Amino acid sequence: xxxxxxxxxxxxxxxxxxxxxxxxxxxxxxxxxxxxxxxxxxxxxxxxxxxxxxxxxxxxxxxxxxxxxxxxxxxxxxxxxxxxxxxxxxxxxxxxxxxxxxxxxxxxxxxxxxxxxxxxxxxxxxxxxxxxxxxxxxxxxxxxxxxxxxxxxxxxxxxxxxxxxxxxxxxxxxxxxxxxxxxxxxxxxxxxxxxxxxxxxxxxxxxxxxxxxxxxxxxxxxxxxxxxxxxxxxxxxxxxxxxxxxxxxxxxxxxxxxxxxxxxxxxxxxxxxxxxxxxxxxxxxxxxxxxxxxxxxxxxxxxxxxxxxxxxxxxxxxxxxxxxxxxxxxxxxxxxxxxxxxxxxxxxxxxxxxxxxxxxxxxx
Amino acid sequence: xxxxxxxxxxxxxxxxxxxxxxxxxxxxxxxxxxxxxxxxxxxxxxxxxxxxxxxxxxxxxxxxxxxxxxxxxxxxxxxxxxxxxxxxxxxxxxxxxxxxxxxxxxxxxxxxxxxxxxxxxxxxxxxxxxxxxxxxxxxxxxxxxxxxxxxxxxxxxxxxxxxxxxxxxxxxxxxxxxxxxxxxxxxxxxxxxxxxxxxxxxxxxxxxxxxxxxxxxxxxxxxxxxxxxxxxxxxxxxxxxxxxxxxxxxxxxxxxxxxxxxxxxxxxxxxxxxxxxxxxxxxxxxxxxxxxx
Numbered sequence: 001x002x003x004x005x006x007x008x009x010x011x012x013x014x015x016x017x018x019x020x021x022x023x024x025x026x027x028x029x030x031x032x033x034x035x036x037x038x039x040x041x042x043x044x045x046x047x048x049x050x051x052x053x054x055x056x057x058x059x060x061x062x063x064x065x066x067x068x069x070x071x072x073x074x075x076x077x078x079x080x081x082x083x084x085x086x087x088x089x090x091x092x093x094x095x096x097x098x099x100x101x102x103x104x105x106x107x108x109x110x111x112x113x114x115x116x117x118x119x120x121x122x123x124x125x126x127x128x129x130x131x132x133x134x135x136x137x138x139x140x141x142x143x144x145x146x147x148x149x150x151x152x153x154x155x156x157x158x159x160x161x162x163x164x165x166x167x168x169x170x171x172x173x174x175x176x177x178x179x180x181x182x183x184x185x186x187x188x189x190x191x192x193x194x195x196x197x198x199x200x201x202x203x204x205x206x207x208x209x210x211x212x213x214x215x216x217x218x219x220x221x222x223x224x225x226x227x228x229x230x231x232x233x234x235x236x237x238x239x240x241x242x243x244x245x246x247x248x249x250x251x252x253x254x255x256x257x258x259x260x261x262x263x264x265x266x267x268x269x270x271x272x273x274x275x276x277x278x279x280x281x282x283x284x285x286x287x288x289x290x291x292x293x294x295x296x297x298x299x300x301x302x303x304x305x306x307x308x309x310x311x312x313x314x315x316x317x318x319x320x321x322x323x324x325x326x327x328x329x330x331x332x333x334x335x336x337x338x339x340x341x342x343x344x345x346x347x348x349x350x351x352x353x354x355x356x357x358x359x360x361x362x363x364x
Numbered sequence: 365x366x367x368x369x370x371x372x373x374x375x376x377x378x379x380x381x382x383x384x385x386x387x388x389x390x391x392x393x394x395x396x397x398x399x400x401x402x403x404x405x406x407x408x409x410x411x412x413x414x415x416x417x418x419x420x421x422x423x424x425x426x427x428x429x430x431x432x433x434x435x436x437x438x439x440x441x442x443x444x445x446x447x448x449x450x451x452x453x454x455x456x457x458x459x460x461x462x463x464x465x466x467x468x469x470x471x472x473x474x475x476x477x478x479x480x481x482x483x484x485x486x487x488x489x490x491x492x493x494x495x496x497x498x499x500x501x502x503x504x505x506x507x508x509x510x511x512x513x514x515x516x517x518x519x520x521x522x523x524x525x526x527x528x529x530x531x532x533x534x535x536x537x538x539x540x541x542x543x544x545x546x547x548x549x550x551x552x553x554x555x556x557x558x559x560x561x562x563x564x565x566x567x568x569x570x571x572x573x574x575x576x577x578x579x580x581x582x583x584x585x586x587x588x589x590x591x592x593x594x595x596x597x598x599x600x601x602x603x604x605x606x607x608x609x610x611x612x613x614x615x616x617x618x619x620x621x622x623x624x625x626x627x628x629x630x631x632x633x634x635x636x637x638x639x640x641x642x643x644x645x646x647x648x649x650x651x652x653x654x655x656x657x
Contacts, residue, residue, distance in 0.1 A: 015463065055554050082560035094555035098573045107569075108559040155559070165558075 008061035036210035087161035298336035307350020401629035408623030451537025484599035544578030
């Protein structure tokens, strides 16, 4: 099932006034795609999910499942969640506390009035897939967080939905469980080939799970792309900052042209720009730019003298195979990832920026 | 170690003391007193005489007692479910309201806050045969040609009393159930909609089962209150016509004001026993529910 959102908006009216949670969003999720909506809390990603589910009515715009309009404000079409045949998993799992695991999973089928034997087969199949066949007679209150999660997912897949909607399904799990469930979820989605829309605020989840990711901010899409596209070619500072487990370095910088060379001034240091980046920077309207570089593209040098930028190590974080250095340069701090761990606090170091990987953004 | 422990226990008893004094003074002593009284012939200006169970024997032979017991049971059976359904409907409606919630909740509670004697007087005016609002409205719509004798017939009086009582106590049930509804996570309702349930299915399969423990509590309170019903009936019908709306409380009260404390106490003890039995039944029931969750 292909999902298409066209100029979708949602306004909420409250006593404090009108809030536009989703602003004129258009996007397409291809058939069998794992699509992630990523953004900070309050960016409208859950509202967007509820609009697709049919739990909220759009203020304007259209939603299509393949060629079927399931919501169109202009033509007064609004299909219920049932008619859309979507399945949803909530952050707190929303298991029915008074029903046994079996009846929780069977609930959507009982509503659809399936035969008893059919229900039993479907529930057993879903429970087997998620490895919870032994828990069918338990009450949700007797289960651990991870088990509840599995029950919620089993209930979602039991009736072969058109679209699978997941609202931060892993955020209530502890770190280890979250990692293993992440892998499992991805494999499950590949195997079942159900179009999936996944909401999260966790960039690692988005990067690891998504075939494509949309980054949302204040109800608008900042950028859509594969995780690598977003990571390597962020369109703006917001996207650049949001992705990456150690945050990107951002500095104010100034461009100066001398003869046929372009230099960039960062915190009193002058760095020459490689030829392949010149065109991009020439297009900028102002001389002042914002310079971004990821910690892995900053190379600390033990010999401070010969480097264009010099600094002093302030702090060292051991991350395992790599070491994150906080290097003070004048009043700024530069984060650098190093594969070596032979660093000391207070050590004078040189810094080399891999300019080919640097990001330039127009300052506002 | 042991000394500190016993000191703590002493301290906790000390904190319980005010409540214990209250219970002993206003509940335990009157109950024990009534039980003792019920064993005597105790009428004003006459000598007290020990009878053992004679009062109880005469009570069980008293047709007035059976009539009021029958009325009280019928009153419970009709008014409590009626109030429960009304309260549930209001609670479901109020639960949907997002704006001015506090104000509307407060407004709903007003009938509960008005003293029964006052609201019963108001209802008496509404039920008045000649100029009451009830007959005015009914004849105005043209449902009845003749005005209804609300308080003067057995059936009319019963209905009048039930309606007046429901008006007053449905808000109480509403508030209790509303609190229960608020306790059901919004996501469960959303989940049930995604799972394909319509409003009725969601109510029947999700809301109602989750509300059950709260309903049991509301039922317990209301049943015991309905068993003891006094003020509304006393003001509206005084127990009439012909004893048709005499509740157990009014039946006992009539003996007390005539100075027959022994027989009045006997009725009170029976009333207490029935209420106590009902409480235990409900508590057992609600524990059973808790075990199911």
